[in-house]
Amino acid sequence: MSTVEAGRFGVFGGRYVPETLIPALDELDAAFDEAMADETFRAELDGLLENYVGRPSPLSDAPRLSKRVGAQVYLKREDLNHTGAHKINNTVGQALLARRMGKLRIIAETGAGQHGVATATICARFGLDCTVYMGEEDIRRQELNVYRMKLLGAKVVPVTSGTRTLKDATSEAIRDWVTNVGDSYYIIGSVVGPAPYPRMVRDFQSIIGREAKSQMMERAGRLPKTVVACVGGGSNAMGIFHPFVEDRDVELVGVEAAGRGLDSGEHAASLQRGEPGVLHGALSYLLQDEDGQVHPAHSISAGLDYPGVGPEHSFLKDSGRAEYVAISDDDALKGLQLLSRLEGIIPALETAHAIAWVDANRERWSPDDAVLICVSGRGDKDVAQLTTLGLTAQ
Amino acid sequence: MASTSTTISSNVDETFAALRQKKKRALVGYLTAGFPDAARSIECLRALDEGGADIIELGVPFSDPIADGPVIQASSQRALELGMTLERTLEIASAAKLRAPIVLFSYLNPVIAGGPDILERAAAAGVSGILLTDLPVGSDSAREEWLSSGPLSFIRLVAPTTPVERMAEIARHGSGFVYLISRLGVTGARTTAPEGLTETVGRLRSATKLPICAGFGISTAEQAKHVSQLADGSVVGSALVSAAAVSPESVSRLTQELRTAIDS
Ligand SMILES: Cc1ncc(COP(=O)(O)O)c(C=O)c1O
Numbered sequence: 001m002s003t004v005e006a007g008r009f010g011v012f013g014g015r016y017v018p019e020t021l022i023p024a025l026d027e028l029d030a031a032f033d034e035a036m037a038d039e040t041f042r043a044e045l046d047g048l049l050e051n052y053v054g055r056p057s058p059l060s061d062a063p064r065l066s067k068r069v070g071a072q073v074y075l076k077r078e079d080l081n082h083t084g085a086h087k088i089n090n091t092v093g094q095a096l097l098a099r100r101m102g103k104l105r106i107i108a109e110t111g112a113g114q115h116g117v118a119t120a121t122i123c124a125r126f127g128l129d130c131t132v133y134m135g136e137e138d139i140r141r142q143e144l145n146v147y148r149m150k151l152l153g154a155k156v157v158p159v160t161s162g163t164r165t166l167k168d169a170t171s172e173a174i175r176d177w178v179t180n181v182g183d184s185y186y187i188i189g190s191v192v193g194p195a196p197y198p199r200m201v202r203d204f205q206s207i208i209g210r211e212a213k214s215q216m217m218e219r220a221g222r223l224p225k226t227v228v229a230c231v232g233g234g235s236n237a238m239g240i241f242h243p244f245v246e247d248r249d250v251e252l253v254g255v256e257a258a259g260r261g262l263d264s265g266e267h268a269a270s271l272q273r274g275e276p277g278v279l280h281g282a283l284s285y286l287l288q289d290e291d292g293q294v295h296p297a298h299s300i301s302a303g304l305d306y307p308g309v310g311p312e313h314s315f316l317k318d319s320g321r322a323e324y325v326a327i328s329d330d331d332a333l334k335g336l337q338l339l340s341r342l343e344g345i346i347p348a349l350e351t352a353h354a355i356a357w358v359d360a361n362r363e364r365w366s367p368d369d370a371v372l373i374c375v376s377g378r379g380d381k382d383v384a385q386l387t388t389l390g391l392t393a394q
Numbered sequence: 395m396a397s398t399s400t401t402i403s404s405n406v407d408e409t410f411a412a413l414r415q416k417k418k419r420a421l422v423g424y425l426t427a428g429f430p431d432a433a434r435s436i437e438c439l440r441a442l443d444e445g446g447a448d449i450i451e452l453g454v455p456f457s458d459p460i461a462d463g464p465v466i467q468a469s470s471q472r473a474l475e476l477g478m479t480l481e482r483t484l485e486i487a488s489a490a491k492l493r494a495p496i497v498l499f500s501y502l503n504p505v506i507a508g509g510p511d512i513l514e515r516a517a518a519a520g521v522s523g524i525l526l527t528d529l530p531v532g533s534d535s536a537r538e539e540w541l542s543s544g545p546l547s548f549i550r551l552v553a554p555t556t557p558v559e560r561m562a563e564i565a566r567h568g569s570g571f572v573y574l575i576s577r578l579g580v581t582g583a584r585t586t587a588p589e590g591l592t593e594t595v596g597r598l599r600s601a602t603k604l605p606i607c608a609g610f611g612i613s614t615a616e617q618a619k620h621v622s623q624l625a626d627g628s629v630v631g632s633a634l635v636s637a638a639a640v641s642p643e644s645v646s647r648l649t650q651e652l653r654t655a656i657d658s
Contacts, residue, residue: 014534016502016529017528017530018528019530019552019555019556019564020555020575022553022556022560023557024555161464161467162457167458175460175463175579175580178579178580179579179580181578277507278501278528279503283534288503288507290507291507292456292505292507293457293479293504294457294458294503
């Protein structure tokens, strides 16, 4: 009998998928645990993270932002990874696992295109066949990343169903997987989906928090008072939170997208405005109407534009261990400008939500407090969109 | 773990008992509730019923149907745009007054949103069974227990990838019949016969005494006839939904063709 009910975070998570996928999830679960217990696998993973991704990523101090906030702000620089975001930490791990399992065809979904690019990149590196599903709306918003994926040899399949964004791309990737489950491996891009994905993606991403923790100890001689990260599906946040969860004095803050306002009905704040429900294989907070239909999300940043959220965040929220807040589209734009001008770092629009929240909550900290922000990605991918929004460079 | 199947005989059980007596195979037809609109949905259901379907699967439209191919996806999206809900699906079930037992075909989320009395309300609307595409056996014992102890037959699914020990486990936790997904993939018409179906049905037979109905990708009379030689019933979905997009008469014609082929 399979261990389907394992892989829960409190009541959240699980495996709400078509029966066809259950044996594949059992196989994946076992293969992941085996791989992580295997020295050779870990050495290969560490080697790639160091020599291909460019880890460890730096921890930058942020003197001018620190002055403005009135606390010691530290930036964990996932924007400096190869391909420009944290997403590659996960795709390197999962692609290695796929290869070990003998699955040479890779499927992925993407929203902003960062996960798609990170998947296409590692597939090129390993010579794996790569198909990326992307909503038509996101293809329009993130042209540059579509071009990058194609340049890397991936097939980008436009998804025209539903809202034509990340949620529909994810559904389409799952349909592909159900159809080609024998020879294909689905590299999911966040801590979402059926077990074991949320745990597996968290473990691959927790390199962010492990490094940041030792860098903080080395540089500041103490743990941060607050750790802040943006939350779409929640992988960069889980990655930086996870190694701090047992450090009860460290506050964990996840910043969701408030879009046009938390009460506008046009946002992506699943944890703050959603109700528990089932989407893409897991029970978690979900934007939905009273009939259980999924409510489309909205965010200026394609990477946060998702109506669901990883089940472990739902657990951290309900248990009170993490706090979830939200930042609007407009404030995120200001956050992007702020970090650009004060620190010479143009963050991704997703990351900009975390920056903006710290700036808006300066009264929380005293000058000696350390605040650790996950800079999940760089903003190059967003420049074309910013110019169409009329955001002046002045 | 969820409790074993209910022993009270249901409409679904009676239907299969009657078919067995007549040495006939079942025609199971699927239609999406509220497609192409609420009124025509009822007409199409009646056409399916009168055309000779033994069991009618009534699809509850869901915004994110991960187990469905393009035809059922599009029909669900259209039905939702026109305001279809689980509540209205029950109204359709009740208004249609069908001879054949109705099995709700749904994703879990709308059923959870329906509240704790949804199964009783569905039964009161004349629904006999329920099948959930995304609640595999062992995935959520509390909800599975709720479903298997309720008033509806709880139809579970078996896939071509399911190992034989798990087949037995699945069958033990279901009632009515076992829905055998006949091929890897999502719902939708295919031109070829499902590969390896003989072997899969054979394995499933060794694991359960429940009737076996095979579906996914069965669209023509010829395919239905082939499947009927192996399983106790054939499920036809997307082809009927495509017919419903044209007219109730098309549903009627296709149903009769399928019926004739299965009985021949
Ligand atoms: C730079 C960046 N940050 C954050 C996210 C949001 O994803 P997650 O919440 O899984 O970290 C994305 C997703 O595309 C991204 O590209």
